[in-house]
Amino acid sequence: MAYLVKIGNSRGIRIPKLLIEQAHLEGQELKLEVLNGGLFIAPINEPRKGWAESINTLLACHGEEVIDSEWLDAELTVDDESEW
Incomplete structure (x- = not known):
């Protein structure tokens, strides 16, 4: 069971x-x-929070991925x- 408690002019x-x-x-x-x-x-819930920073850190450490143009x-x- 939860209870409301007074916190200043508000309730918690x-x-x-x-x-x-x-x-x-x-x-x-x-x-x-x-x-x-x-x-x-x-x-x-912010599932992608921090992704941009992580990607930038990886790129700074390892550089950009080499594109495999043979397959492209x-x-x-x-x-x-x-047969499937």
Whole structure:
């Protein structure tokens, strides 16, 4: 069970530790949404957060990938006798 507590002029939600652990909310930035007359609480999911920095770091360390132009310039062929 969670409880509302007064925090200045606002209210906060006191959520039991077990629920926080089960929902993986510890240390997460949360989004709140009113849903079906209730309050939905979930961590903000940013699956690609940090990708640009990681790519730039890899490029700085290893340089850009060499393009295999032999395959890019190869003619496309059709093998009608293949069975799938």
